[in-house]
Amino acid sequence: MKKILVIGEILVEIMADSIGDGFLQPQALTGPFPSGAPAIFADQAAMLGQPVAIVSAVGDDDFGHLNLDRLARDGVDISGVFVDQDRPTGSAFVRYRESGVRDFIYNMRHSACGHVNMTASVETLLETADHLHITGSSLSSPEFVKLNLEAAKRVCERGGSVSFDPNLRKEMLSADGMADAMSRIVAMTNLFLPSGEELTLLTAAKDEPGAIAELLTRGVRAVVQKNGAKGAVYHDAVEAIAQTAFPVKEIDPTGAGDCFGATFISLWLRGFSPARALELAAASGAIAVAEPGPMEGTSDLPALEAFVQSHRGTS
């Protein structure tokens, strides 16, 4: 099976128990949960039995060990995770507002995972990966931008493939060089997985059909629009396939897009039809949405198949 590589942040997430605005008062919280978009992605891919490695760094503290234990247990190759003796594991506090918008407080760029250590293990992973998945949240660290670009170049040169999930959050848009890095990545992307308006953020065309046409002529082989509760649409040069979302009670959407992406990409790499990969990816996202905690809703393939079976006709 093809081996996937992700390069980016490993975090703990601390969730506010109540809905409201931010963290200006002491309040009930729950955590630490293992988190970080690329880590969630890797965990979901590993749950499906896909070979997958993550390049990242954690602190030598409980938060770091919590993450490494989870990823290793679920089968992720953590040989490229550096354990930093000086910096703490990154963290994200998240609180949902009434509107569904999330307030975040990050400790990322100056945490362990804001820095890359090019160990021999990392070099080996760069040389052997068949597929690179890039998530936009990892591009707020200049070192991760550089390493993702280098890895994309090497994987492309070896005939591998690259997927890209812009995964934009308002807190990250202001980082220096973000837009430029995203453009360079899109130019190497085979499979593009934008959510909502991310589709038109990096194209000259500002309408959906125009943006999709533009991407497909620029070398992207397929675009998968992830629209949360509104479902997903797959586009390639010959067809468009719509998948409605499975109806679930939304408990915590954090991580659902990463689970959706990991499932779609893993099955796409195995040669599943786009329609079947899309259906199982939708199941993966739905299960993740219904679980509190960003990485708590990852699923193995039998669980996804059973979910689809039991929900057939509801999506």
Place this chain on the structure above:
Amino acid sequence: MKKILVIGEILVEIMADSIGDGFLQPQALTGPFPSGAPAIFADQAAMLGQPVAIVSAVGDDDFGHLNLDRLARDGVDISGVFVDQDRPTGSAFVRYRESGVRDFIYNMRHSACGHVNMTASVETLLETADHLHITGSSLSSPEFVKLNLEAAKRVCERGGSVSFDPNLRKEMLSADGMADAMSRIVAMTNLFLPSGEELTLLTAAKDEPGAIAELLTRGVRAVVQKNGAKGAVYHDAVEAIAQTAFPVKEIDPTGAGDCFGATFISLWLRGFSPARALELAAASGAIAVAEPGPMEGTSDLPALEAFVQSHRGTS
């Protein structure tokens, strides 16, 4: 009245709701609470009406604003607090074990308060302070060590006074240069406030009477031993005064030593007798111990006097 200066960390504290070992599983937490030993000290001194300023830095995030709002509300001069646009506010996760020992996960050295910005406001505070209080927890940042040493030198040269609370935690002992910095500070200290075995950590003598005699001949004017529930003892060249602790239900001892120290030092600077300052300081510590949250148990002078009055005969 004499103006006190403290230089060190401002943090938020996140407290585990349950007693147990560390943070290897998701669990119920409460926070963010305003915290940081020098911040708690400053808040308690300000509550007594003592002029007091803190030199520190916070991130431009809810955690930083929560701290600044509290300190400003209680009367602390925050003109020397830099708001860092790049680094997050420091944080400490704390969980009590069954034994009463605390597990900490810090984000401090690489957070906003791991760095000093010598603004004009900071320069003014260094030039005008009458008393410098140093807490050992702030010495894990090399920049804060340097600035505390510089401030101590200037305050001494102007005829001001210096107090020092070693406030050692096992997580901090390994920092480079810590022991050397502590020795240099003790050499400029007028009022030394060690807890338990901290008394003999920085002296040649390894027994209590020997250590106290050594300190008093090396230029320390008074030693106040803070022994938590076992009470406190004041020593100077002519007398020793013991103060038993007020009996309270221990809810959260974090910050109690800082409250004790701030009250003793504020009243000592105003010329209160050592016995009366010690009694009110013990009340300040007792009130802090009974409140959850590190800075939630600070008190004004009428509250301390009323506490002493109502507990007379119990201590």
